[in-house]
Amino acid sequence: EVAAPFSEASTEEMEDEEVVQRELRWEPVPIQAAQLFDAASGVNVFKRASRDIVAALIDVLGNKDYFIKEYKMILAERLLSKVDDDIDDETRILELLKLRFGANSLRDCEVMLKDMADSKRIVANIRNLARPRGGLGAAGLDRDFSAVILSELFWPPLFEGACTTPEAVDSALQAFGSQYKALKAPRTLHWKPHLGVVDLELCFGDDEEAKEFTVSVAQAMVISQFEQRLTWRANDLAAAAGIAADQIAEKAAIWVNSGILRKRTDKVTREVTYELVEDPAEQQERPNACTRPDLAVMSQEQLMEANMKVYESYVMGMVTNLESLPLQKIHNMLKMFVLEPVYDKTIEELEAFLA
Structure with a gap:
């Protein structure tokens, strides 16, 4: 007779503890997933979206x-x-x-x-x-x-x-x-060789199997310089490969990530050097590293930023001559006076650019 109440109490405590643990494990639904959640019915529509992935993507992207x-x-x-x-x-x-x-x-x-x-x-x-x-x-x-x-x-x-x-x-x-x-x-043709793709086979010994890579022309030019020398300073490598000095780190990254090159930075002078790793046994590819060729197409964000830079001089002139201006007035003046190229941005896009 005494044991029954105690067993009931312990069962309730266990249920309360499970609720607490479940609440502690709760995580918010991602924004993209929230758009696929039917708030009215409280039913997740991922199963329905999986049958029509295009409709699901349109819901996420907006239109x-x-x-x-x-x-x-x-x-x-x-x-x-x-x-x-x-x-x-x-x-x-x-x-x-x-x-x-x-x-x-x-x-x-x-x-x-x-x-x-x-x-x-x-x-x-x-x-x-x-x-x-x-x-x-x-x-x-x-x-x-x-x-x-x-x-x-x-x-x-x-x-x-x-x-x-x-x-x-x-x-x-x-x-x-x-x-x-x-x-x-x-x-006639106007060549864009920097957008080209090259298939390379790198051999490090007579008995070693060749390593195959698909890279951009600039990336191929970087690694080809190591046929002449095993070690290059970053500025010298950029000049030899015909690449801007501020882009050499980006173009050489694929070879560093693949373990083909070793990047060293002097702690005092901060000078960067690249060294060819000749022993295939020491060529360790970095986990989760990007080993793909350069992108050729600009993303929506990059395209928007490039387009907005056209209007930067107009905005700088307004701010210089008229000092402080509200965002809405800058937006209206750009629509009124900028005719070539036509200003067709929204006030939200202008705000994001000026932020």
């Missing part, structure tokens, strides 16, 4: 137009980083999206895929034209050389830049350009 812009940038990055001509997967996905959004919404993406197919055909034609002229076919156009000819108006903004290319690559570009001009007159 259809933003989804299409992001898809366009992802597609461009995938196409420009390809080292083969296989675009079947990209074509299949685009056809499915055209059924969802309509062909007009994805016209730019369709032109991008057409550019890839046309480039493959043009490269094959030019290689065939060059083959009978022994010297040009052998030295000017290597069988592994390929080019992508872009319709610039239909592609998202690409990163601008410059880099030095080897003489063999320069001769191939000149040979291809002259053949293209003859084939497609009066059209």
Whole structure:
């Protein structure tokens, strides 16, 4: 008779303890996940979203137009980083999206895929034209050389830049350009070699297996300098590779992360040097390190920042001449006086830029 109340009390205490532990383990729902949570019914709709991932992404991003812009940038990055001509997967996905959004919404993406197919055909034609002229076919156009000819108006903004290319690559570009001009007159090509992709095989001994990398031209130029010397100071390496000194750390990072190069910083002078790791046994790739080639396409945030810089001089002039101005007045004056390029930003975008 006495034991029963005690057992009931212990059961209630255990239930209370479980509730406390469950409350302590509670974590807030991420913002993206919260948008997929039906507050009215209290039911998470992830299962329903998994059946229609496009609708789920549109809910997260906010609207259809933003989804299409992001898809366009992802597609461009995938196409420009390809080292083969296989675009079947990209074509299949685009056809499915055209059924969802309509062909007009994805016209730019369709032109991008057409550019890839046309480039493959043009490269094959030019290689065939060059083959009978022994010297040009052998030295000017290597069988592994390929080019992508872009319709610039239909592609998202690409990163601008410059880099030095080897003489063999320069001769191939000149040979291809002259053949293209003859084939497609009066059209000419404006090369962007810094956006190119290179397949490399690095060998560190006769008995060692070659390591394969797919990198940008600038990254390839960095590692190629170590055929001459095993150690380079950062500034000297940048000059030899034809890269800006403030970009050498970014371009060399892929080789440092892969264990091919060792980066050292002098504690006194803060001078940075790069050393080639010749022993493959010591070449340890860093965990979770980025070992991919440079991005070619600007993100939405980078594009917005670049566009807003155009209006920076106007804002600086207003603040200098009129001292302090409320944000709304700056926004209205930009809309009124900036006609080229047309100011079409929202006040929220202006506030984010000036913050």
